[in-house]
Amino acid sequence: MCVLIEQWNFYLSGILYGIFKKQEGRIYHRSLDVYTGQLTDWQELEEKYTWYHELGKMDVWEALSRLEEFEAGAQGCLAEAKDGSAAKSSEAAAGSCPRFVTSQGEIFEKKSETEFVQRNIKFPMDLILESGRITAFVTPYRDQCAVLVKAGLEDRTILKQWEEINRTPIYSVKPPETVMIPMRDQVCLAADIYLPATAAKKGDKIPAVLIRTPYGKRTGASSYFRFVQRGYAVIIQDVRGREDSEGEWLPMYHEVEDGDDTLNWIGAQPWSDGNVGMTGGSYLGYVQWAAAASGNPHLKAMLSNVCAGSPFIDIPRRGGCFNSGMLAWAFIVSGLRTDPSLMVRDDWDEVLDIRPLEKLAPAALGYDIPFLKKWFEHMNYDKLWKMGNWKERTGAHRVPALIMSGWFDDNGMGTTEALDLYHDYQEKKVILGPWKHSGNADYDIHGFALGNNALRYDMDLICLSWLEHYLKGVENGIDRTPKVEYYTMGTNQWKTADNWPVPGTGQLLLYLDGSYENAGRDNLGCLSACAPAVPSSDSYIYDPQKPAVHLVDMSENELEVPGDYAAEEQRPDILCYSTGILSQDLTITGDAWAELYISSDCEDTDLVVRITDVDECGRSMKLADGVISVRYRNQFEFPEFMKPGSIYPVRIRTTKLSHTFLKGHRLRLTITSSASNFIFPNRNTREGFNSVDMRIAHNCIHRGGTAPSRVVLCRE
Structure with a gap:
């Protein structure tokens, strides 16, 4: 008897990164080697294998090993709804729709006859069904979306919207080269350069995507491969004083000038066509606006996600107060290299009570944080703070910007400043969701239930379309889509407008x-x-x-x-x-x-x-x-x-x-x-x-x- 073995495909941002099959209770896979552009040989997928989770926040092993359980739960829920015992409108508010609970306590709620969303978890694994069978798992995350789908059924998912872009080649990635980029004061900043392999061999001139980060240029680097594979050079740079870069780490202070110098360096490279976009969230969003404030002509597009704002409007001195909550962030970037474990502690109440504040870091960490000490020395809005105020330092020059944030973003005032600055500028697109700082990743936030349509699967498609249009000149219509898309809580509706504030209110x-x-x-x-x-x-x-x-x-x-x-x-x-x-x-x-x-x-x-x-x-x-x-x-x-x-x-x-x-x-x-x-x-x-x-x-x-x-x- 011939047993049909189903193949599953894993995509991130429309790119195939792995194929899978289940056989005799085991899962086998072939993962994409981004440096050769080829799939590896078949091997067993082990539970501890993390590559796909690093790429797209999805546990592929969990999805496929428990496929039958998820499927049975969805089928039972659909059957009950059909019988009328749990019938609800698919448009009903969160919490009123039929749901099933797995053996491990995961909650899946019916969105429609063919969709279930996973509740009460960050990075949900949503289900797509056809005739009662699961055909795909979908995990949205900030400006990315991972899809695990049965081979041949891609057009039943968001992947159908990638068809036009996917007609262009997918390139392999040339292994990174680390360079030291000189700034105007002779301090050098470390950057990893990733080039499409074919373009590197031919000597083609291509546009670039710049990421400037305080968290380490290798941290999460795989999430940017998708740009290299689409034909962009990617430059990931440690900001001044961080990781492998020289100089003093003083958050926000040097970013206008350092962004300007880095853009000029990129524009002068033999592989560069002179067009640069920037991407990233939080501090990685802040540095985009700082670079734009320099008026540099090479910066042609921004993908601004949950961007930090000016110091007295956003952080660290919101309203002139001192944002104690940002100490968790200050702790993780207190050493030369990022250490996320430093923000997890059970004595925060005691730590926040330490006075004078100059003694706080030494008492809590055993060492001082120079930038924090310097901040405490500057009570009023003076030159130290003015250097980091990108809104105040921005002149008439504007850069086409895709602006993304959420109602519960703790850098939300930064996006408010961006929206004020760009109110009368037309080359912008704004997406405001019911999201916290980590973005498009939760249907439930601290007991506040959002609708089953709160998360979006198309953010990465919109981001790439923005770059394609403004860096490569592709006429894909992104500039003709609504200027503002926003989500109204309570009624759980996505709406559009011509500007922000919304005209007509x-x-x-x-x-x-x-x-x-x-x-x-x-x-x-x-x-x-x-x-x-x-x-x-x-x-x-x-x-x-x-x-x-x-x-x-x-x-x-x-x-x-x-x-x-x-x-x-x-x-x-x-x-x-x-x-x-x-x-x-x-x-x-x-x-x-x-x-x-x-x-x-x-x-x-x-x-x-x-x-x-x-x-x-x-x-x-x-x-x-x-x-x-x-x-x-x-x-x-x-x-x-x-x-x-x-x-x-x-x-x-x-x-x-x-x-x-x-x-x-x-x-x-x-x-x-x-x-x-x-x-x-x-x-x-x-x-x-x-x-x-x-x-x-x-x-x-x-x-x-x-x-x-x-x-x-x-x-x-």
């Missing part, structure tokens, strides 16, 4: 109100459409030794995740203002501003505002937030301290959002003066967050009359 003003003085402190403050005529106020005591908590896990290094703040809002130092129960859905899309009037018996204090969605059960899920040190309410260069008895207007910009507050829910604004795990508590003195001395502040938020505190929203 109307301003919604909600004023702080209450039926009596200090109603906000009792969690009974109101948000009213009309400004109260009669002045009133809500006061609270802020004790720096007992700060309110920002609900994050420091070791996760994700600082803007949603969370249920209902219990935290019972604290007497958190003021709460809520709308009435909504009689119809309310969609808010855009930035928000809290315009507050404050008085205090201290010279300085911080203000922390949050916008939350309160459901019928009382859960208060954080959607957006903003912070400011009141001394910097007008500008960041020179502190303006408060005088007791005086009332001061303060305007706080929050992170972006697009969310539908459903009928029966309430919109809430909360105000406090601390957020441990997010910002170092202001000690309410002139020394602020780094003060050894502490004062208890009696803070008062005024409302109504001549001090109409309010929140300004954008309503769709």
Whole structure:
């Protein structure tokens, strides 16, 4: 009897990287040798083999070894739904769709008759079915997507959309050459150069993709092979002072000039056609905007993902406060080489309480972090910080940019700055999803369930199309697609717009109100459409030794995740203002501003505002937030301290959002003066967050009359 052996193919960004077959309970594979362009000989795929996971965050061995279990679960779920016992609309909100649970506790939820998504996990392994049989596994991750599919059924997946691009050759990769690139001050930065093998032999001139990183040029290098295989030179460079590069590691300080010099070096190489694009996320996004600020003519395209912004708007000094949450990042880049283990600790609460802050790193790590110490020495916005402000340093020159971020990105204010800068520039595309800093990778974030369409399988296709158009001149239509694509939470819809802020949205003003003085402190403050005529106020005591908590896990290094703040809002130092129960859905899309009037018996204090969605059960899920040190309410260069008895207007910009507050829910604004795990508590003195001395502040938020505190929203 002849047994038919099915072949499975593994693709990343439309490129075949491996083929597989199951035989007599074992899995065999042939992986792509990117340096020869050939598949290796058949060999058994062992559980510990990590190549495919390194490429695409998918455990291929797990998928194929448990194929029958996943298939049985999906078939059972579909059968129940067909019988009517669990029938739900495939468009229903997350959590209301039929699902099955595996023997290992994984949860798969029905998206449609042919799709299941994996819930409650980072880097899900979604299922695609045909006639009840699994035909493909799909794992999206930030700007990549891995597909494991039965051979011959590629067109049932996102791979069908790659057909046009895949008509061009796939090149093998020439092994990297490490070079030292000189900067204008004679410091040399190490870079690995990857070239398409054929182009290297022929001497063809080709466009380049530049990645500048503080995390090590070999770390994750395989994820950039896809650009080399598509005919680009790839240059991965250690930024100044990191890994194999020379010079001092001072984050953000040198990146405009070093980016400019590196681009000029690339443009002068014999293999370069003079056109360069940049890609990467977080700090790797920051360096793109820094390079663009130099006005360098070689930079023709950017793939900006969750980019860090200017120091006093984003990190490390958001709103003039000091972002304590970024210490996890500072620790992992504290040595010459990146060490992710340094951010995982169970004593973060104790570490964050160390004062003065100059003693924090030596006490926690046993050695100093020079850049952190230097940051602590510069309290106000001075030359040190100005050097790293790419937005301020950008002139009239613009670079076509694909701008990607998420509502829960802890560098979201960096993307806000990019959107402000590019508001009137047409050669841009913006994609804003319901994602955290790690990007397009979760259907559930800290108990906040997103819809089954929250993740996208086409981000890498869009990225490559952007480079093909702006670096190679390919007329693929990417420049004619919608300028903005964004996801509205609550109704779980992807939408398009011509710009950001979304044209046609109307301003919604909600004023702080209450039926009596200090109603906000009792969690009974109101948000009213009309400004109260009669002045009133809500006061609270802020004790720096007992700060309110920002609900994050420091070791996760994700600082803007949603969370249920209902219990935290019972604290007497958190003021709460809520709308009435909504009689119809309310969609808010855009930035928000809290315009507050404050008085205090201290010279300085911080203000922390949050916008939350309160459901019928009382859960208060954080959607957006903003912070400011009141001394910097007008500008960041020179502190303006408060005088007791005086009332001061303060305007706080929050992170972006697009969310539908459903009928029966309430919109809430909360105000406090601390957020441990997010910002170092202001000690309410002139020394602020780094003060050894502490004062208890009696803070008062005024409302109504001549001090109409309010929140300004954008309503769709």
